[in-house]
Amino acid sequence: MFGLSKLFSSKSVQKQPILTALAGYRSAAFAVGIDEKFIKSIESKNDKSILLHLTLPFAALSEMPKVAAFVSQQLNQAVTINASIELTEACKFKAIKHIVLIASGKGGVGKSTTAVNLAGALKAEGAKVGVLDADIYGPSIPMLLGLEGATPTAKNDKQLLPFDANGIKAQSIGFLVPSDDATVWRGPMASGALTQLLNETAWGELDYLIVDMPPGTGDIQLTMSQKVPASGTVIVTTPQDLALADAQKGIAMFNKVNVPVLGLIENMSHFLCSHCGKPNHVFGKDGAIKLAQRHGVPVLSQIPLAIDIREYSEQGKLIAMDNQAAVSETYADAARLIASMLYYQQPHHNSVEIVITDD
Numbered sequence: 001m002f003g004l005s006k007l008f009s010s011k012s013v014q015k016q017p018i019l020t021a022l023a024g025y026r027s028a029a030f031a032v033g034i035d036e037k038f039i040k041s042i043e044s045k046n047d048k049s050i051l052l053h054l055t056l057p058f059a060a061l062s063e064m065p066k067v068a069a070f071v072s073q074q075l076n077q078a079v080t081i082n083a084s085i086e087l088t089e090a091c092k093f094k095a096i097k098h099i100v101l102i103a104s105g106k107g108g109v110g111k112s113t114t115a116v117n118l119a120g121a122l123k124a125e126g127a128k129v130g131v132l133d134a135d136i137y138g139p140s141i142p143m144l145l146g147l148e149g150a151t152p153t154a155k156n157d158k159q160l161l162p163f164d165a166n167g168i169k170a171q172s173i174g175f176l177v178p179s180d181d182a183t184v185w186r187g188p189m190a191s192g193a194l195t196q197l198l199n200e201t202a203w204g205e206l207d208y209l210i211v212d213m214p215p216g217t218g219d220i221q222l223t224m225s226q227k228v229p230a231s232g233t234v235i236v237t238t239p240q241d242l243a244l245a246d247a248q249k250g251i252a253m254f255n256k257v258n259v260p261v262l263g264l265i266e267n268m269s270h271f272l273c274s275h276c277g278k279p280n281h282v283f284g285k286d287g288a289i290k291l292a293q294r295h296g297v298p299v300l301s302q303i304p305l306a307i308d309i310r311e312y313s314e315q316g317k318l319i320a321m322d323n324q325a326a327v328s329e330t331y332a333d334a335a336r337l338i339a340s341m342l343y344y345q346q347p348h349h350n351s352v353e354i355v356i357t358d359d
């Protein structure tokens with residue numbers, strides 16, 4: 001129906017079994033399988049193996065070896081996948097497809113660390129990514145990206161050039177205002193500075209812009225989230241009761257301003273014992289899962305309390321971009337899931353529904 005016959009380079013390839021196998025693949029990011037419209041072409045190689053060229057509409061490249069293994073098993077034939085990503089939806093702001101807010105009800109839960117590593121993971125999944133540090137109380141993105149001491153440069157009279165950190169474009173509110181001044185800020189000032197940074201940075205084309213919001217759910221955070229044309233928000237929490245109570249306030253706030261809550265990330269979820277390898281639930285267990293269930297949102301990831309997460313951060317490096325580090329997979333899983341939800345929440349898809357309830 002999509003003129004797929006044109007995509008087959010060899011008449012000897014049986015297309016239907018390939019389409020059936022792809023449609024039957026299941027994972028968190030591909031909850032409804034792999035649609036035939038993601039297929040660019042199918043090649044039959046001389047050695048009888050199959051090469052699939054896919055164009056994915058969201059960032060999920062690292063899952064392709066798993067997909068290839070699944071299809072190979074279904075067909076009983078060697079299959080490899082060559083994939084790229086191309087988001088099909090219209091830009092939400094300038095040449096930016098999606099703006100995703102990373103928020104927390106409470107300070108110090110690891111929101112900024114999670115924001116930069118999600119950006120790194122999305123980049124590793126094949127996307128064009130930017131990070132905007134909007135945390136007026138403690139802008140830490142420059143430090144987390146190894147940009148400390150850098151000063152912004154202007155492209156022309158009206159535009160600032162974003163920084164480049166490992167191919168991620170970055171800008172920080174900290175370059176505009178000293179953080180000491182932020183304590184006396186009110187909502188309109190903060191949202192004004194955020195809008196100015198969004199507008200006046202030469203972001204170029206981005207698939208995802210990750211915005212590190214100030215912690216809390218007060219007037220400032222409310223006004224800021226109203227000003228940004230966000231596709232969704234991710235709320236970071238730790239498993240402690242206090243953090244969860246504040247995360248709940250965050251869900252209510254975003255509900256009020258109609259920004260979809262894509263899900264919760266439970267950071268410092270558990271500590272893996274270096275001797276026995278077992279998870280130790282230092283701050284409590286399953287609190288985020290229960291909160292998420294009450295509000296009909298998913299838990300996108302449970303990130304461990306890990307010494308190397310802190311160490312990489314202190315060195316201005318992104319652990320999510322180091323595939324030798326075990327925890328990078330946790331960030332990758334969350335990044336693919338977020339990217340998938342943003343795709344499937346578009347009006348023309350109704351297979352994944354985001355439900356936000358009052359509590």
Ligand SMILES: Nc1ncnc2c1ncn2[C@@H]1O[C@H](COP(=O)(O)OP(=O)(O)OP(=O)(O)O)[C@@H](O)[C@H]1O
Pocket residue numbers: 104106107108109110111112113114135138140215267268303304305306307309310311313314
């Ligand atoms: N999963 C983790 N494992 C170990 N250390 C972590 C983890 N997440 C964050 N940290 C550490 O916790 C500290 C606070 O993290 P971060 O600055 O990201 O928190 P935040 O919520 O953004 O804080 P703020 O509210 O001040 O903006 C940092 O030292 C960071 O390296």
